[in-house]
Amino acid sequence: MNVQTSTSKLIKGATGDWEVVIGLEVHAQVKSNAKLFSGAATAFGGEPNSHVSLIDAAMPGMLPVINEECVAQAVRTGLGLKAKINLRSVFDRKNYFYPDLPQGYQISQYKSPVVGEGEVAVDMPYGTVRVGIERLHLEQDAGKSLHDQHPSMSLVDLNRSGVGLMEIVSKPDLRSSEEAKACLAKLRAIMRYLGTCDGDMEKGNLRADVNVSVRRPGDPLGTRCEIKNINSIRFVGQAIESEARRQIEILEDGGAIEQETRLYDPGRNETRSMRNKEEAHDYRYFPDPDLLPLELAETYVEELRRSLPELPDDRKARFMSEFGLARYDAGVLVAEKESADFFEAVVARADGTLRDAKLAANWVLNELFGRLNREGLPITASPVSAEKLGAILDLMTEGAISGKIAKELFEIVWAEGGEPRAIVEARGLKQVTDTSAIEKLVDDVIAAHPDKVRQARTKPAMIGWFVGQVMKTSGGKANPQAVNELLKAKLDI
Amino acid sequence: MSIDTPTVRHIAHLARIAVADEEVERLKGEINDVLAFVDQLSEVDVAGVEPMTSVTPMAMKKRPDVVTDGEIADDIVKNAPAAQDHFFLVPKVVE
Numbered sequence: 001m002n003v004q005t006s007t008s009k010l011i012k013g014a015t016g017d018w019e020v021v022i023g024l025e026v027h028a029q030v031k032s033n034a035k036l037f038s039g040a041a042t043a044f045g046g047e048p049n050s051h052v053s054l055i056d057a058a059m060p061g062m063l064p065v066i067n068e069e070c071v072a073q074a075v076r077t078g079l080g081l082k083a084k085i086n087l088r089s090v091f092d093r094k095n096y097f098y099p100d101l102p103q104g105y106q107i108s109q110y111k112s113p114v115v116g117e118g119e120v121a122v123d124m125p126y127g128t129v130r131v132g133i134e135r136l137h138l139e140q141d142a143g144k145s146l147h148d149q150h151p152s153m154s155l156v157d158l159n160r161s162g163v164g165l166m167e168i169v170s171k172p173d174l175r176s177s178e179e180a181k182a183c184l185a186k187l188r189a190i191m192r193y194l195g196t197c198d199g200d201m202e203k204g205n206l207r208a209d210v211n212v213s214v215r216r217p218g219d220p221l222g223t224r225c226e227i228k229n230i231n232s233i234r235f236v237g238q239a240i241e242s243e244a245r246r247q248i249e250i251l252e253d254g255g256a257i258e259q260e261t262r263l264y265d266p267g268r269n270e271t272r273s274m275r276n277k278e279e280a281h282d283y284r285y286f287p288d289p290d291l292l293p294l295e296l297a298e299t300y301v302e303e304l305r306r307s308l309p310e311l312p313d314d315r316k317a318r319f320m321s322e323f324g325l326a327r328y329d330a331g332v333l334v335a336e337k338e339s340a341d342f343f344e345a346v347v348a349r350a351d352g353t354l355r356d357a358k359l360a361a362n363w364v365l366n367e368l369f370g371r372l373n374r375e376g377l378p379i380t381a382s383p384v385s386a387e388k389l390g391a392i393l394d395l396m397t398e399g400a401i402s403g404k405i406a407k408e409l410f411e412i413v414w415a416e417g418g419e420p421r422a423i424v425e426a427r428g429l430k431q432v433t434d435t436s437a438i439e440k441l442v443d444d445v446i447a448a449h450p451d452k453v454r455q456a457r458t459k460p461a462m463i464g465w466f467v468g469q470v471m472k473t474s475g476g477k478a479n480p481q482a483v484n485e486l487l488k489a490k491l492d493i
Numbered sequence: 494m495s496i497d498t499p500t501v502r503h504i505a506h507l508a509r510i511a512v513a514d515e516e517v518e519r520l521k522g523e524i525n526d527v528l529a530f531v532d533q534l535s536e537v538d539v540a541g542v543e544p545m546t547s548v549t550p551m552a553m554k555k556r557p558d559v560v561t562d563g564e565i566a567d568d569i570v571k572n573a574p575a576a577q578d579h580f581f582l583v584p585k586v587v588e
Contacts, residue, residue, distance in 0.1 A: 040562045052569050068555035153585060292547050
């Protein structure tokens with residue numbers, strides 16, 4: 001299923017428009033303490049071969065025993081993707097030779113995966129794209145080879161060997177690099193909300209293979225190329241753009257696309273062929289005789305379903321209905337669980353009452369996100385806590401400070417820390433609402449500028465200039481509304 | 494079912510087993526003998542019989558998500574032909 005292909009998504013070639021067709025294969029590391037089939041730790045880093053059991057090193061006679069939490073995590077993810085949970089699935093051996101795969105095969109799921117078809121809703125500026133999920137299966141990660149540490153040998157560390165991965169395969173429902181990036185971001189958000197994958201792409205615990213083909217709009221699918229192992233959302237976009245261009249150039253020159261596996265090189269912004277991979281697809285899958293079929297009870301799945309946390313789509317709907325937020329604002333806030341949590345913490349006062357949610361959303365989205373982006377900080381490292389931002393908003397809604405002072409106060413709390421209320425008292429930032437004090441300021445400004453007063457009689461818009469002058473002499477502390485009213489009366493306009 | 498000489502070479506290569514030219518014909522004969530032996534099973538009519546995945550009617554054993562193993566890097570690389578700082582050393586595999 002897909003929204004109508006809009007012309008903006010098509011790529012212009014020399015001989016007309018082309019449509020790019022994209023499918024994703026996402027490898028997500030299961031969040032668990034121990035590995036998929038052994039009791040060794042999954043922790044990142046560690047000394048070489050320290051998080052390795054004799055099973056992970058494929059010593060003779062070792063038998064795999066499945067980690068029940070990895071199964072639960074896969075089922076939770078499947079439920080989060082609104083997918084069919086297969087109550088019976090089978091583990092297979094995928095045979096290939098590589099030094100960081102000591103077994104000589106990867107335990108994976110081939111014909112009978114634990115999760116079947118599902119769907120993920122991807123929000124785009126032109127509407128929601130519904131991307132089909134083909135399947136999700138459990139498999140083992142491989143070890144890591146280092147090729148540049150020794151003149152003639154490669155070094156192998158098996159700490160990753162046997163860590164549980166979920167491979168999520170989408171249908172070829174994506175039609176632009178932007179949609180592919182948004183889809184990957186959405187999958188990541190769903191898993192982070194579920195707590196089934198950390199989604200830390202820098203640590204490699206979320207990686208994507210991208211299938212790309214091009215065709216004339218309305219034509220059958222073209223021959224695809226698979227770009228392997230991309231480890232950032234930005235690179236996914238760039239890889240698709242450059243690969244689509246490459247394929248279009250070949251086709252427009254009268255050539256044909258060869259189905260192959262390619263690698264993306266971010267430094268050169270191009271994809272290139274991986275040699276000698278054609279025979280690597282001869283995996284000779286067969287059911288792993290060491291493992292019985294994975295059988296799940298209906299009641300077990302239902303129990304997991306009941307314990308699912310609120311997911312991004314539900315949270316967005318709630319922010320719109322409960323707080324009256326605009327669709328776009330709600331979407332930005334829920335995209336990262338931490339942002340949504342922060343926003344809700346700003347809205348909720350300690351005494352259980354709620355602040356103005358739209359005001360809170362504006363401040364989080366504009367002031368806070370703007371400042372965080374400038375400093376390159378994640379929201380979890382914000383120097384202004386949700387509680388302090390809430391206190392700033394309270395001071396503003398109470399009328400103690402103006403919006404302008406609130407922004408200054410935000411900067412002070414950002415740079416120096418401290419309690420907003422105490423800062424306002426100590427630095428005399430309180431808004432002057434005392435009319436007699438403001439009146440004095442207004443009178444002074446009027447007396448100092450008789451020429452402007454004459455102009456204002458014929459040109460009432462001049463009042464803005466007077467308001468500015470009074471605000472300036474008050475150090476921004478005068479209540480602008482009170483100033484405006486007093487000026488109107490005194491200038492007789 | 495039987496296999497030909499190129500198939501013997503192909504599966505030997507997939508498994509990275511060096512097979513000398515003079516061994517290929519002998520191996521082909523041995524593999525085909527094994528296949529012929531197993532092929533006798535196809536004489537049994539299994540229409541409508543569910544595939545048997547285990548000889549014992551039991552559910553797959555599962556393990557709690559607890560770290561109980563590892564931190565034995567000395568043991569892990571003990572039998573390796575070559576090791577350095579607890580890494581395995583293998584012939585360079587980068588293309």
